[in-house]
């Protein structure tokens with residue numbers, strides 16, 4: 001899709017971008033080798049196929065064709081090769097300087113039955129794919145990966161994730177690390193297709209998705225075109241923050257945007273207030289938030305970058321008794337205790353940084369021994385890996401972090417988590433409970 005001299009121009013613009021990184025002092029270890037994948041398919045055949053959940057009964061199938069006239073149609077059914085249903089959607093494309101994307105198709109299919117495998121074909125051409133819908137009730141299993149990229153480490157992480165029969169993947173930002181080289185977005189789409197075409201991938205944006213360039217390129221141009229999420233269905237006006245229910249409404253997931261406005265006058269803030277108001281914790285025992293730049297972090301990488309967002313939004317999450325906050329950005333794993341306003345609080349969310357998916361920048365090795373939050377940090381390690389959250393019922397979930405150990409996946413950290421909606425001392429208000437239980441009572 002791009003000529004060599006255009007690629008060279010992209011690399012130059014990429015270098016310009018990396019020079020404005022706020023991360024001046026941090027020296028990363030050698031990066032993993034990037035794996036780039038070219039298309040070997042006819043122009044009309046779908047590539048870069050991925051699916052995302054839209055409400056409890058629909059899925060959005062997204063793919064790209066080099067053929068600018070290919071139809072945005074998905075044929076699907078419950079038996080291989082027999083497509084009982086068909087749905088038509090929309091298409092878009094974008095330009096980034098001299099790069100022109102292929103035709104990007106988004107088709108919403110459904111209503112679908114829960115916990116069911118569907119066979120589907122995109123654009124009436126090419127291969128048959130399958131996806132599995134999420135269960136309508138608990139239990140449900142999430143895979144959680146941040147800062148993914150497309151390296152040999154990424155390949156290991158995704159293979160490990162795929163070895164579990166998870167229901168949905170949650171990604172708190174930094175997907176392709178294209179960093180203005182738009183062909184790397186295409187390569188990333190091919191890289192993850194094997195996995196993202198068969199389970200819903202729900203993502204929010206990181207700093208590597210911004211890709212703005214002065215007045216010429218608006219932020220998130222490629223990300224918004226390629227990774228359309230169900231923001232309208234949650235009353236949001238931006239693809240950069242949204243929410244959705246899963247497991248019949250037993251779990252509400254909120255995806256926040258670290259790189260769009262979040263002050264008290266912002267659209268994101270107002271949307272978050274209204275979204276949290278709609279959550280009935282009698283019906284929805286689990287409330288989970290994802291964002292990119294962590295609010296709590298004892299690694300020297302990206303220190304303080306999430307602080308202004310924390311100051312703006314933390315009290316809202318605390319008052320709503322959010323159970324878990326996942327972040328990325330720091331290329332390591334770190335699990336904190338429950339926290340509110342820099343202090344351990346049994347009614348605050350548990351914070352987990354999971355920015356260790358496998359990107360090209362390498363690991364953030366330097367955890368600070370004298371950091372002010374070190375007593376709140378329960379487990380921290382700079383290794384690549386992924387997380388699994390199994391929400392078993394209305395009161396208990398199991399979290400595990402799986403380190404990439406050579407070619408194997410090894411459980412390095414795990415914990416049982418109790419929903420705050422089932423803790424009487426936390427039900428009355430958003431204020432800290434005086435009947436403080438042990439910090440580690442969930443360990």
Ligand SMILES: [Fe+2]
Nearest residue numbers: 174206207329
């Ligand atoms: Fe990041």
